[in-house]
Amino acid sequence: MTKPLYQQVILDLQKQIREHFQPNEKLPSERMLMDQYDCSRNTIRLALDDLEQRGLIYRLHGKGTFVASILLNQFDLGSMYSFTQEMKELGRNPITFNLTLELFEAKESVLKQLTLEPHSKVYLLKRLRMADDEPMMFEETYMPAEVFPDLTMEMVSSTPLYELMKTYYQQTAVMAFEDVKAGIVTPVEAKILDTPEQSACLKLYRRSINDKNVPIEYTKSVARSDKFVYRTKQVNRRVLTGDQNK
């Protein structure tokens, strides 16, 4: 099974950029890339669209395509989420407490998020994430039982969740949607997170899907507002400009 052409172009261009280009250096024009990769302009643009979206390049109308000025250390901020990994990189000591694992029929809102049939069963895993003995965030993760049959507390305790999904169930999250809101902690959450009552908190709702577009996880997180920032990078999409602003 060979990969689609445009994905091969993506991979090769990434390699070229990493090995042979400097920040803000000009890339070959789209028409030159057509010749280089022996494909149509549309295919080249599909690849460049992806690289632009991920912030590796930027395009200037009439001038050309350029390597982005800030090349992130190959692992994108927004490309994969791992609390443990993140904290380790920041020199903190991350610990995850698995509080409870339950199996039951999902209620309406969860069914919807996971696009499940009514009365489908889901696992609910509650976790408390700490760094250097300081409570950081509280997570509730819902996983469809049909995707992850026979899940046990031993399994989630011994293996990182994403690794477990991959090795035991051959499930990999290829994409995730996150909604970030602001809220006030509930009394229970205040206790768990060791914050004053009425504190502000970040509420995260993450829905991950696998390569077949099947939802495999829905997680609600409550994060301490004094400890947590949600950082993103946005590339100018230039779509739909021209508004009035009076």
Next chain:
Amino acid sequence: MTKPLYQQVILDLQKQIREHFQPNEKLPSERMLMDQYDCSRNTIRLALDDLEQRGLIYRLHGKGTFVASILLNQFDLGSMYSFTQEMKELGRNPITFNLTLELFEAKESVLKQLTLEPHSKVYLLKRLRMADDEPMMFEETYMPAEVFPDLTMEMVSSTPLYELMKTYYQQTAVMAFEDVKAGIVTPVEAKILDTPEQSACLKLYRRSINDKNVPIEYTKSVARSDKFVYRTKQVNRRVLTGDQNK
């Protein structure tokens, strides 16, 4: 000056989805949309790509294209390119009040965000954004005086900010970094935003840079937590770079 076709399709599909579709409902197929909008499939796909990227729809190979399960009554700060534009598309009546425009020496924290020399001067523009006479968010935008000399209240009042930056100063933001935090409104903010005191709010910190990697804007926003969500889509790059066969 008419908009590109695919952008018109984006706008209309957004409207259709908002007014006539339910979450998870199936949209017409791409070939049917070709007929509806009298354009090629490529153009339809450009539009659908954008909507998918912004999390409004999802696609299932072999099955069709569906409306995402979206949070109602809350606006997406993450894919918002223009408050004014966004509100108009949602059928709201957006108004931006330019409250004050000042010029002074930037304090330490602002200097740092804009990577300026000590004692550099910056403009500070304070704006209140409303929709249908309802206060929505409060923004404070810092702009380096050396990049935007001789800025006046007349200019910011007559032209959208990003357009002004481009046409008068040849400055375009090619990338922006955003930090999202949760907080409690200050008494002043509560008054401005017409919310109860001690309400939760989303705090956004945006730093935009131009094509030369020079910071051109630093904006602090306070958004009502009952009106705004920050939605992002994350792609797992390891799937692309990994070399698994199927």
Next chain:
DNA sequence: GAGTGGTCTAGACCACGGT
């Protein structure tokens, strides 16, 4: 005017999901 990215067309075949 030459070269660039931005938009667009009218086809084609493939891979997948259901019948």
Next chain:
DNA sequence: CCGTGGTCTAGACCACTCC
């Protein structure tokens, strides 16, 4: 089998930047 989205081609013209 058919209809779906996924990939791809070989052109075309426009808008923008720079000389």
